[in-house]
Amino acid sequence: MGWKPTYAIIAERIRRQITEGQLTPGSQLPSERELCDEHAVSATTIRRALAELKNLGLLESHQGRGVFVREGRRPLIRYAPHRFWPQDHPQASYYREAETAGRSVDVMAESVRTTASERVAEWLGIEVGDAVVQVTYRITMDGQPVSSSVCWEVARITDGTAIADPTSGPHAGAGLVARYAAIGRPITGIAEVISARMPSTAEAQTLDIPSGTPLFVIEQTAHTASGPVQVSEIAIPADRYRLSYDMPMPSPTEE
Structure with missing residues (x-):
């Protein structure tokens, strides 16, 4: 397997938590600071990881509230x-x-x-x-x-x-x-x-x-x-x- 940047590795970890049901639709992710501490990385790396998951349609941000697992409601x-x-x-x-x-x-x-x-x-x-x-x-x-x-x-x-x-x-x-x-x-x-x-x-x-x-x-x-x-x-x-x-x-x- 080829080299992966750190943000992509963290994004994959969070993605697995979502697909395996550890993070359920509508649930809120830990704060940016908590994620930095959990993964021992900088805030910039966490932001890139979360941006990757938002682009995949797995997460969404609500201003003033935080980041949430997107609800997969049937369109x-x-x-x-x-x-x-x-x-x-x-x-x-x-x-x-x-x-x-x-x-x-x-x-x-x-x-x-x-x-x-x-x-x-x-x-x-x-x-x-x-x-x-x-x-x-x-x-x-x-x-x-x-x-x-x-x-x-x-x-x-x-x-x-x-x-x-x-x-x-x-x-x-x-x-x-x-x-x-x-x-x-x-x-x-x-x-x-x-x-x-x-x-x-x-x-x-x-x-x-x-x-x-x-x-x-x-x-x-x-x-x-x-x-x-x-x-x-x-x-x-x-x-x-x-x-x-x-x-x-x-x-x-x-x-």
């Missing part, structure tokens, strides 16, 4: 395009995803009337400064945050209707397709662009994730026959969701 599955198809019940799709996973769900939503920025105006095909309704969502399942998002809707389309405020009224908590069907403007298409990046400090706090956890970022645009009506930017911790897509194909023509 949720976000199915598309099925999540947007008409259902027997009108609830937003995350309720169905929680039900499928056997989890309880809690939604925090805040709406405000504001004006479209240049970016939002371009997405929605409206003028900068036009009125929009902005809604901020935070979804938790079994007490664990699984997504945060900001959504913008064209105010002139929903003003005076039963869906003017997505967070209140008879259609609060309903899914996008059901809400717009209720005002006679059926959704005809939804486009998504997915990217990945590291979270901002605010996102890491909102989602209760270590700063080194990557995010899926979904830019979603919903259309009716007359054009875009809603755009959303959805941030999802990559370790808490799997993205599943079916690609419908046209029926082949027999020769």
